[in-house]
Amino acid sequence: MYTCPPKKKLRQTSITEMLKKPLSQEEEKKKHTSSSSMERGGHVKMKPAGTSSTQGGKSVRGKERSVEMRDVLANAAEQRIQSAGSQSVKKTMMGTITNNTEDREWRGVPLSSLPCLSADNLNVPDVVPSPDHAVLVRLPVSPGTVPLPHPSSHSDTWDQCHVRMPCSPKSQYPKNKDMVVPRWSVITEALSRKINSVEDLERAVLEYNSRYISKWKFRGLHHLLEQEFEEEERACFFNKTLPVMVQLALSLPDLVTRPPPLLLQGTTHSVTLSQMQIASLLANAFFCTFPRRNAKGNDTEYARYPDINFNRLFFHKEQRSLEKIKCLLHYFQRVTTKPPTGTVTFTRQAVLPRDVPKWEASRQSLPSLHVSSAGLIEEATGLLQVDFANKYLGGGVLGLGCVQEEIRFVLCPELIISRLFTQVLDKTDALIITGCEQFSRASGYSSSFRWEGPHEDKTPMDQWGRRLCQVTAIDALHFTKQPNIQYEPFYVNRELNKAYAGFKVIEGSGGIPTGVATGNWGCGAFKGNPRLKALIQLAVCGHIGRDLAYFTFGDQQLRDDLFTMYIFLKENNVTVGELTQALNHHGYRGWSDGSDLFQYVCHSLGGSYDSDTDQELSKDSADVRVKATPDVKEAEDAAGHPPEPSQTKKPPTDIANCFPEPGRTTRCPLSEEKILQVLSECDRIFENEKAKKKQGAGPTSDDSSHKTETQRKMEEQESEPRRADKTTHSTSDSNRLSESPRKGEDQKSELRRPDKQAQSSDSNRLSESPRKAEEQKSEFRRADKAAQNTSESSKLFRLLDEYDRQMGQAPHSTSASEPRRRFSLLEGAHRKLN
Numbered sequence: 083m084y085t086c087p088p089k090k091k092l093r094q095t096s097i098t099e100m101l102k103k104p105l106s107q108e109e110e111k112k113k114h115t116s117s118s119s120m121e122r123g124g125h126v127k128m129k130p131a132g133t134s135s136t137q138g139g140k141s142v143r144g145k146e147r148s149v150e151m152r153d154v155l156a157n158a159a160e161q162r163i164q165s166a167g168s169q170s171v172k173k174t175m176m177g178t179i180t181n182n183t184e185d186r187e188w189r190g191v192p193l194s195s196l197p198c199l200s201a202d203n204l205n206v207p208d209v210v211p212s213p214d215h216a217v218l219v220r221l222p223v224s225p226g227t228v229p230l231p232h233p234s235s236h237s238d239t240w241d242q243c244h245v246r247m248p249c250s251p252k253s254q255y256p257k258n259k260d261m262v263v264p265r266w267s268v269i270t271e272a273l274s275r276k277i278n279s280v281e282d283l284e285r286a287v288l289e290y291n292s293r294y295i296s297k298w299k300f301r302g303l304h305h306l307l308e309q310e311f312e313e314e315e316r317a318c319f320f321n322k323t324l325p326v327m328v329q330l331a332l333s334l335p336d337l338v339t340r341p342p343p344l345l346l347q348g349t350t351h352s353v354t355l356s357q358m359q360i361a362s363l364l365a366n367a368f369f370c371t372f373p374r375r376n377a378k379g380n381d382t383e384y385a386r387y388p389d390i391n392f393n394r395l396f397f398h399k400e401q402r403s404l405e406k407i408k409c410l411l412h413y414f415q416r417v418t419t420k421p422p423t424g425t426v427t428f429t430r431q432a433v434l435p436r437d438v439p440k441w442e443a444s445r446q447s448l449p450s451l452h453v454s455s456a457g458l459i460e461e462a463t464g465l466l467q468v469d470f471a472n473k474y475l476g477g478g479v480l481g482l483g484c485v486q487e488e489i490r491f492v493l494c495p496e497l498i499i500s501r502l503f504t505q506v507l508d509k510t511d512a513l514i515i516t517g518c519e520q521f522s523r524a525s526g527y528s529s530s531f532r533w534e535g536p537h538e539d540k541t542p543m544d545q546w547g548r549r550l551c552q553v554t555a556i557d558a559l560h561f562t563k564q565p566n567i568q569y570e571p572f573y574v575n576r577e578l579n580k581a582y583a584g585f586k587v588i589e590g591s592g593g594i595p596t597g598v599a600t601g602n603w604g605c606g607a608f609k610g611n612p613r614l615k616a617l618i619q620l621a622v623c624g625h626i627g628r629d630l631a632y633f634t635f636g637d638q639q640l641r642d643d644l645f646t647m648y649i650f651l652k653e654n655n656v657t658v659g660e661l662t663q664a665l666n667h668h669g670y671r672g673w674s675d676g677s678d679l680f681q682y683v684c685h686s687l688g689g690s691y692d693s694d695t696d697q698e699l700s701k702d703s704a705d706v707r708v709k710a711t712p713d714v715k716e717a718e719d720a721a722g723h724p725p726e727p728s729q730t731k732k733p734p735t736d737i738a739n740c741f742p743e744p745g746r747t748t749r750c751p752l753s754e755e756k757i758l759q760v761l762s763e764c765d766r767i768f769e770n771e772k773a774k775k776k777q778g779a780g781p782t783s784d785d786s787s788h789k790t791e792t793q794r795k796m797e798e799q800e801s802e803p804r805r806a807d808k809t810t811h812s813t814s815d816s817n818r819l820s821e822s823p824r825k826g827e828d829q830k831s832e833l834r835r836p837d838k839q840a841q842s843s844d845s846n847r848l849s850e851s852p853r854k855a856e857e858q859k860s861e862f863r864r865a866d867k868a869a870q871n872t873s874e875s876s877k878l879f880r881l882l883d884e885y886d887r888q889m890g891q892a893p894h895s896t897s898a899s900e901p902r903r904r905f906s907l908l909e910g911a912h913r914k915l916n
Contacts, residue, residue, distance in 0.1 A: 188454035189645035196452060196597030196629045198464025199550035201542065206516050207352075207590035209427065209546040215352040216343050218359060219425055223547040228423050229356040231339045242383070244341040245503050248371040249334050255290060265290060266335075269371050273328045278320055280304045287370050287393075294376065300396040306404045319411065326418035331365035338362060345430035347386075347508045350589075352429040356547075357422035357519070360499045365414065368392050372502070388474040388501040395480045401529070402484040408533040409492040409522045416521055416536070425547040426517040428500055433510040433583045439625055441578050442666070444658035448624040451648050452597075452631040455641040460490060460520065462599035462631050463541060464550060466585065470603050471555035473507045475500050484531045485606055490553070493537070494518045497553065509576060512584035513555040517548030552596070556584035558604020558615070565609040569669035569676055574618065577604075578662070581622040597629040602637075611676040612637070616644050617665060617683070624658045647680050656687050 199205055211217040219229040240252040247253070248266055255265035272289040276282070284300045291298065307316055338359050345351050355363075366372060370391035374383055392410075395403060459467050470486045471477070476498060479488040491497045496518045504513055519541075523534040541549040559576060561568045568574075581603075587595050600619055604610035616632060623630040634640045651661065664686040668674060 187456040188452060189641060190451040190453055190648070191629075193452050193454070193462065193631055196450065196465060196631055197594045198596050199552065200464060201544075203593040203596070204544055204550075205587065205591050205593040205596045206427075206544070206548070206552065207429075207588050209354050209425070209548075214350060215354070217354045218338065218340065218342065219354060219356045221546075223425060223545075225543070225547070226423055228358050228421050229425060229547060231337055231356070231359065233339050235339060236335050237340045239341050242344075243346075244343050246373055247334070247338070247341050248366055248373055250341075253373045265373060269369075270332055273332065273369060277324055277328075280307055283324075291370060291376065291393075294393070298393050298397070300393075302398045302400075302403050302407065303396040305399050306407055310404065323411070323415045323418060327365050327368065327414050330362050330414075330418060331369055331371065334362050334366055342503050345428065345504045345513070347505050347511060348432050348434075350430060350432050352427055353503065354425055354427045354546075355499075357417070357424045357426065357496065360426060360496045361414075361417040361422070363499050363502060364495060367498070367502070368410070368414070386506045387504070388476055388506075389480060390498075390502045392480060398482055400482060402531045403482060405524070405531050405533045406479070406484065406488070406492045409524070410495055412533070412536060413495040413521045422519065423547065424517060424519065424543055424549060426496055426515065427548060428504070429514045429516070429588055430504065431512050431514055431583055431586060431588060432508070433579065433586065435510075438510065438579050439582060441575060441621070441625070441662040442659050444621075444625050444662065446625045446627070446658045448620060448648070448651055448656065448658065448661070449627070450629040451620065451645070452629075453634065453641050453645050453648075454632070455634045455636055455638045457633055458635075459486075459599045459601060459633055460493070462597075462633075465552075465597045465599040465631055466514075466628070467551070467553045468584065468598065468600035468603060469497075469553050469555040470601075470606075471507070471513075471557045473557040475504050475507070475513060475555060484528050487555075489524060489527070489531060493522050493524060494520050494553075500555075507555070507557050510579050510583045512580070514584070514588060515553045515555070516551070517543075518551055518553060519549055554584040556580050556603070558608050558610055561604075561609045562607065565611075566673070566675055568610060568614065569665075569674045569679075570672070571666040571669050574614075574662075574665050574669060577615070577618050578622060581619055582626070585619075585622050585626050585628060587626065587628075595626065595628045597631055598623055599631045599633070601633040601635055602640075611679065612640055613643065613647075613679050614665070614676060616640075617647070617661065617679075620648070621658045621661050621665075643680060647683070650684055651687070654687060660687060 197203060197205075209215075209217060209221065211221075218232055220232045220234070223229050238247070238250050238252070240246060240250050248269060250266070251264055253265040254262045255268050257263045257268070268290045272286040275286060277286060280300055280303050283303075284298075288295050288298060307319065311319070338355075342353050342355070343351065345353065367390050370376075370393050372390050375387075375390050376393070377384070379385060395407060395410075469490055472487060476491050477483045477485075477487050479491040479498060480501075497515060500513060500515065507513070520537050520539045523537045524531060525534050526532050539549065541551050543549050557580065559568065559573060561573075568577075585598055598619070602610070602612040603615050603619065605612045605615055612634070619632070620630055632644065634644070661683070664683045667686060668679060668682045
């Protein structure tokens, strides 16, 4: 039988010892930041789909838990996973997972089982010219030959909706103070001279960029060609590669016969170019010929576009910059030696506000998952490969940047040309590139990045000459300064929408949606939480209907934690909407640092939670939302739709009835919910204990003999309005709170009970308004009703004490029978007390 990968063993803390442990200052500080309404509840209440996350202008936040309580909940969640009654997911995994799972680098389904691009599954749109698709090559494309440009003769456009081409007759350059000439003639003259050194190259480039003579320095290119290159390599570059690069750049008017359109924010538009057209455009970027792209400032024409000319790359002498230049020089050497014959399509995909999914209402199930600690995203051939992008495409590829996006761009330099025509990405925009080719191999990351040599890309092509490789560029939010805000619902929903824009299947695509190959998106310099980003991308893939391949880049702990979380979600049939609700409620607390994210989700989705938010959380007993029984499922199938939430709720069950009978291989379907009910009740009592001890009172066995400063102030505030309204409050509750000093002392003693603190504070607030007699009576009735649970709390403490004692005497076991043993001990303690 398959078992989940083991997580780090969590310490089993005695609940009674934990309740007696004094609070640290940090815990006290966190407690006061949590919402008072959530503190009253014994469990997490989930916000129903479609409802607002605020009430009265204030966020509804989750209840704070200490480290000890998180350990308890995590332990309960792990036992719930291990003892889950449904075996459907495990049986599915059995066909692909063997007993030696620990020795493998991946978990879940095999990578080869995910749908991918192939000749039989072309999950990409056709190349058809239209108002939303500019095709700059003549169709049809003949295999093995360089596509011809379209139109056949040059057609110039010089406006704000198209790339301003350096060969345009309207691009003018001041030859001197009295003469203005076409800039392309100056470029042609400068580059046609013999270039034998870096000094000659720099002089030629500055001839048509004269305003930057004092600013542009090609120090990095000097260092690479003159100090790192051997004499033979240097001679080959200046005598063979560079002259052909010049010829390629000056052939721009013949290869690109009309300017590519700009891909603007909020629009869905595509551009298809041949690989040779891209090579010519990149050669012009190498020689820094593009006009108006060097000016800085927010008021410049291209302030909302990345830079495209290579002058910044040539400046830096750091090794990682030199290695990136090596990749690009190798690319030019390849395309000038053997011209490529393919095409590449760039699609900007924008999701309009009306089309953004209502995430909390989504009823889609979660997709299949492959999670691996080995391998790279670009090695997942045929899948939609995610580029962890900057909102300015390419990020620092032409500067010092050398992380996931920059590395991918220099290994596949055709991606760099997207910087020429792609405006900065908006919050629901993504860029999807279909057909790019990889030219180089590399190793390392950031400062350790190294070019390792040429790469032969053998990815097959479709009928339009595009390689069956698709890359989607999505930019994550930057949380470097405030990493904790990433858990707030506003930012979670922003990341959901951004991933949706990138993962959404392009309109007009055929075949089956391919899987998504991704990883720790935005979790490097942007300080994103990998566990949060993994669940976000999992939810988006589930909503769209794409499977997910997740690469943890060597993090085995993340791999195992994520797969354990995935098994839990699948075993409990958690939908995308339910997962999103759990993530949003996790962020309502405000103070969360994400350390308890998986435990919180387990407790919220697998434990007792109610779908009725925005209601007072101090209920006498919580409704337990449970999975549908076979009878409910049969009724659901017969009706053709699932029942209302009220139909799937069951009344509280005696805890003794929730344990498996001896000798049976199955367990009662409510045992897991009831166990977490007990933990939730402990959680509530624990919070009340913390409130009692917040003034530093020692954790003695007779806490009722001590008064905190807060209680004394409360008693002083009570005395005057209660004496004035003694005749008004004629009910038994009012008499109990305002009679003689002797009874007053009895009431003060009751105030020290953990389960009476919230009720007393409510009574104090109501007593401050003597004229609201009817409101006070209603409050006192609620207090009386809650007081009936006093004996139940004491019984719970006795039950837990007996359970801890039996746990200490029983031999420790880590086998699969551990959950049953714990259930049996708790059942025995219950029977002994009864």
